[in-house]
Amino acid sequence: MDYEIFDLGDFALQRGATLRDCKLAYKTFGTLSPAKDNVIVYPTWYSGQHYDNEWLVGEGMALDPSKYFIIIPNMLGNGLSSSPSNYPEPYNGPRFPQVTAYDNVKAQHRLITEKFGIEHIVMVVGWSMGALQTFHWGAMYPDMMDKLAPFCGSAKCSRHNFVFLEGVKAALTADAAWNNGWYDEKPAKGLRAAARVYAGWGFSQAFYRQKLDIETLGFSSLEDFLVAFWEGFFLPKDANNLLTMLWTWQNGDISDNELYGGDFEKALGAIKAKTFVMPGRTDLYFPPEDSENEVANMPNAEFRPIESVWGHFAGGPGTNPVDVKALDDMLKELLAA
């Protein structure tokens, strides 16, 4: 096992359930300085696990473990932290409760303060749902960090993004083998269908027009890309885990809590950290227009799009080296600012 577990004990969730003996899986890179002043928090993305974040960590990169103590907490529901697939009865499988991004960041805050005694964070950074958690960090603990670097994500799930996810969910759950989550064998047909639905959203029209699936990623045909990359991506994942995280995503909103009572602009305005909001220019479900709206309501934020035709994958997970370089350069600039 290449990661650690933090026991959250009885963890009461925002929507009412309590996960008893709740586990938060995490991995760290680098060494916590004696002054505890070199911390970067880097949450995971939809279905991703900590090792899926490691492409952005390395010597000479912005997230340099020789300088920073980098903590990657796994999202609840992702199969490593407490999840439908690993949680004991009676909250197991499809009975796993609704978990919000707020819950996730509460859990991460406990890890950081209780386990490590950290009071200050240099930067929170994340891709996609990791960006959602990054925004939550900024709104829930506005005095705790210097910088925020959400990329290819949003502070609130947009209505269009919600609809896109409805399509993914409907495809997965159309498979009778899903059986309302009480499957013995995985609903492979539904997972494959969800993958094909996702394929059109993950990369941009220009990406497909330029045949980068073949020319750059090296797949032998479009169908090979759909099977080997997309179906291969979804098939190993647990359906209930995917649906739990999908719910977390659809209900993501930094203002949907006791701090802001649903006032989204107030929540954005409360974020004090210097922030680069970095959408992918051609991201189909986190379009740059939503980022511009966020920046307009944040006192200390800049709109810094990643100019790329790689759609959502402009931001990760390290798929395109050119975009990784652009992103890493912006992170260095933000850290130096």
Added chain:
Amino acid sequence: MDYEIFDLGDFALQRGATLRDCKLAYKTFGTLSPAKDNVIVYPTWYSGQHYDNEWLVGEGMALDPSKYFIIIPNMLGNGLSSSPSNYPEPYNGPRFPQVTAYDNVKAQHRLITEKFGIEHIVMVVGWSMGALQTFHWGAMYPDMMDKLAPFCGSAKCSRHNFVFLEGVKAALTADAAWNNGWYDEKPAKGLRAAARVYAGWGFSQAFYRQKLDIETLGFSSLEDFLVAFWEGFFLPKDANNLLTMLWTWQNGDISDNELYGGDFEKALGAIKAKTFVMPGRTDLYFPPEDSENEVANMPNAEFRPIESVWGHFAGGPGTNPVDVKALDDMLKELLAA
């Protein structure tokens, strides 16, 4: 019955099968002039039937039946022309053969020449898959018409568009009730899933951001829009018909025939008619960039986008009166040119 049937007899298809006693359903508006010089052809779109085209026909509009003889031919597979749902054994249901846009336009050409003795067309016009057929008319019979008006469509199914349709297909066919097309009762779960997948593609991010589903279309909530509009749209349609037309769409290419041997630019270059290529500015599966590429390869075409946030529905079916006006104005300009 508000429409006519033209009997194509034994209709040999491009991909090898023959539809015996093949039927082409059509409806006409207006009166054919003695000189037979006032003809407009207006093919149908994915799953649409002739009455779904009528929103663009009317006194005082570009498609004015007091001036023009307007022929709306129903696409093969749409449930009125020969289709999986109405064709006799043995080519019924899932055995219905692969039909191309080339086949459709061949059939329409026979209707127009054999039934009506028409040798010249003023304009061919169509939305979406109707635009695909419009482009085919121009490439297959380049000396036969003065004008072409494809809107929110393309001359060839792009790779991204193909992937989007794979998602729709995968969602529909993930339902065990589909049973490889041998269903007795309709695969309602699959149809509903396909509808939810389609919902994110049909309208733009900005449409959903501006809540036009509620503010303009009058639905009571986003979920009401997904159920009442989208699922309500798909549920009455026959699954095999949808899959037949989906295949037609995915394999649409004006150059994939004996005339052009797959040379797409040559086929575009062969279109002589004065053409307005009119994409929706925010159409997610027929993005304007593809239209610009078409226009660049056509000798007599103009790029005339419909400036709208209604995505693919900028072009039809009459959903947004503002866009209908913009489109109708461009059609009047094209007809007058």
